[in-house]
Every structure is written in structure tokens, then in C-alpha cells.
Amino acid sequence: MSQSSYFTPKGGHPGQEQLLTGRAVFTDAYAVIPQGTMMDITTSHLPGWSGMRMWVIARPLTGFAETFSQYIVELQPGGGSNSPESDESAQSGIFVTHGCLELTIEGTSHALSEGCFAYLPAGSSWSLHNTSDTPASFHWIRKLWQPAPGLSKPVAFVRNEKDIAPNVMPDTEGRWATTRFMDPTDMAHDMHVTIVTFQPGGVIPFAETHVMEHGLYVLEGKAVYRLNQDWVEVEAGDFMWLRAFCPQACYAGGPGPFRYLLYKDVNRHMPLGL
Template sequence: MTRYATPSGGLPPQSKTLDERAVFTPAYAFLPADTMRDIVTSFLPHWKNTRAWVIARPMSGFSETFSHYITEVGPGGGSTRPDDDQTAQAVLFVVAGAAEIALMGQKHSLTAGSYVYIPASSDWTFRNISDVSVTFHWIRKAYQAVDGIDAPEPFISHDDDATIIEMPDADGKWCTSRFVDPEDLRHDMHVNIVKFEPGGLIPFMETHVMEHGLYVLEGTANYRLNQDWVSVGPGDYMWLRAFCPQACVATGDGPFRYLLYKDVNRHMPLDLRK
């Protein structure tokens, strides 16, 4: 059974040595798992018995297209009015516990590994149906409609059912679990799971227009962020603005996997006031 990293919460003891790895730079931010404690959570309107670690949000001059929450819903918690922003599409990825989502009038059970795409203006509700907390990633982006292209439909999938695409000439050591066809231009964001086997690597400095949010689900790696090599592991988060150079070398004895957001399939805005 796949295990996914989740925030530890709580508060370190006064005797703990300070973790100095957290950093915010003009090109990227790195939030180690140890920064995701009780005192940095936020509450959300119309959500009961729920808290969220907000690990990315639009910021002028940095990363501007998305927000990323790790949301923890206690027993009996949830919402019948989860998001009043009618422009916001979302991906939910469950990493612990069990829940029920009602999406466009249809109820679905969710467990660890469940993946939900929610189009903008959708009618949905969410509730914890167990006696322990349910934890899920909630990635939101304002949908960019295009004349002549239909809006995407809602769907529910699972990590085990995603289409696995191997990268060319990587001998199976670098692959991506895709939940959306890359050529489906209805979608203006992708949320995938990237996997490296031990010793797998990105063999060049990727530099491109997409903004990135990378949450480490399992395993370890040395990750290049702009000019820095950073050791990363379960529960760590990397937030990259457009054109931040990146590369990766997987370490350890098991797979290195991360949940990846990126904006795709749209022209670049030429008027930054819009």
C-alpha cells in the first residue's frame, strides 16, 4: 500500500535544534516538512472542524497563478459551501483518511490516493466519513476560458489508475503519472505525480515558463533550485516561479515521488494588469 507524507502538526519541544533549511528567495521557496506545525495553519470560511496549511498563494512578482493548501478535516467536519469563488477550478488529492464528496449531484467515496478534478462554478460538498482526520491537497487556479474550446468536465480517479508515461531515454527511472491528457487543451493546469527510481535524474537544468508547486509524497532526492542544491524528503515543499532552473537526482533505496502543479496550454498575458 502506498504511503503519503502528511504534516506532523504539533509544536517542536524547546530543546529542539532550529531547522534552518526553510528559505524564500526571488526564484523559489523551500518549506521543509518541519515548518508545517499547528501555529501556521489557517481556517477557511464555511468549513467545519477543518484547518489548512497554505503553502502557496498568488503573489505579485513571484508565482501568480495558483494556491496550494494541505487541508485536514477532523471527524464530522467538512463543508456544504467549500468555495464561493466561481472562477476557481480545483484538484483535490487525498493523502490520508476517508471522505465523501458530492460533485454535481453525484456522491463518491474518497480514500488515500483519490484524485478529483473540479471545474470552475461546480456544485460540490465534502465531508469526513470516518472517525479519524482526512487530509488532502487542494490546488486552486482561476480557469482561463478560450473561445471555441469547451470547459473540462469533472472527474474522479486514483493514483493507481493514472496513465504512467516514461520519459524518453530514462530506462524507466523517470516517469509521470498523468491524470489528464497533455494534448487536451480544455485544461489550463496539470497536477501530476512525478516518480524517480533510485539513481534517476533530470539530466539538464529545466528552465521554462510554467510555475511549479512540488510536494514530496515519499522518498528522498537532491533537488537543484536555481543556484542551490537542496536535500529534500517526505513532506517537503518546493515552490518555483516561472523560469527558475531546476534539476533532480533521486537518492535512497526507494522511489522518490512528488505531487506537481504547473500551468499549461494558454497564451502568455501581455497586459499584466489583467
């Protein structure tokens, strides 16, 4: 896989000759936010940043995402922030899809290229800048870290997906694999971020129904996804949100691999109070 194959929105605005058609869907069980909705008019901005704009594709909202927020950030040359996070309880995951960035964590600098993932624990001191002469783009996933007895916060790390051996799902002939950024045996992590890869013709051959909330951003390829009672077509640049227990399955349509960046909440008791 070429590192340049990660889909990155470029903004712009559709012409007046375009028809009012699209694939956007918002239900009480799932949502599909297609790449075509990520235009200039739907961008947002944050204080404390320079040279940035972003598309908010998930946020805590009744009837929508409940555990996390996710942004696609576009950062111009020289842009960045010395204080990106305003919430001391928020942990972050950064995944670079285009360009190069300089990330500093607790005084230590890291060069991030396409395919790099950085985990930033809640309360850590970090900054992020585009020191190159071309724009850069990255996904920023945020979740409140949930303490648990006997567990300390996870430690920060930086990894590139090309350096991680994918975990092949059993009995799939190599057609379904997961690249895991977090150690699944480390109970300190209450969220996992992974890249899921299906080769052409690969399938999830049953309706997965489980407690994890999912955010799926399609990095590459296309597929038909089963969400609740519906089959929907998705392609590179689309985002899907799945509520807990929403049945899900998929069929990778080819001709190339179908790959997505996946968020899910894990490893904690279910809250019993409001």
C-alpha cells in the same frame, strides 16, 4: 507502492530544547517550505467549514506563486463543507493523502480514498465531508480557469493514481515516470496536476528552464534538487515553489522511490498586459 506512503503533516509543536535550524528558503526564483514548518502555529482556517485546519503552502503573492494556491487540509471525523469554494471562477484539484472522504459533485457522490484525485471545474457545485471515524487529509489546488476561444470548461472527474499507467520518460530505463491525471491533449485544461516518480538514482540530467510555474510537494522519498544556482536537499513532506524559467534538475537519493505531486500552468497565451 503502498497507498499509505503519502507523507501527511501531523502538526504539533517543537520543544523548547530544539535548535533554531532548518531548511526553509525563500528567494525570488524559488522557495522551499520544509515539513518541519508545518506545526500547529502555522495553520489557517476557512469560513463555511467545520472540523478543519490547513497549511497554506502557496498563494498568489508578488514575488512568489503567481497562478495558483495550494492547501494541505486536515479534516476531522464529521467535518467538511457544503460550500467549499467562494470564487465562481476557481477550478480545483483534490488529492487525498490520508483517510477517506465523501465528495459530492453536482449531486453525485464519490468515495475518495488515499491516492484519489478529483478535478472540479470552475463554477461547479460540490461539497466535501469526512464521514469516517478517523481524520483525513488532502491537498487542495486552486487556479482561476482561463477561457480560450472555442473551448468549454473541462468536465469533472475522479481517478485514483493506482489505476493510471505511468508514462515513462524516453531513454530513462524506467527510472523517471509521470502519472497524469489530466489528458495532456485536452486544451480545455489550463493546469496539469501529475505525480512524478524517480527510482533511486534517477535524474533530471539537464537544467529544465521553461515558462511553467511549478508547485512540488514531496509525497515520498528524498532527493537533491537543483533550484536556480543552488543544490538543496528535500524529503517527504517538503514543498517547493519554482518561478517560471527557474532552472531545475534533480537526483533521487534513494533508498526508495522519490515521488512528488506536481502543479503547472499550461496551454494558454502569455498575458501581454498588467
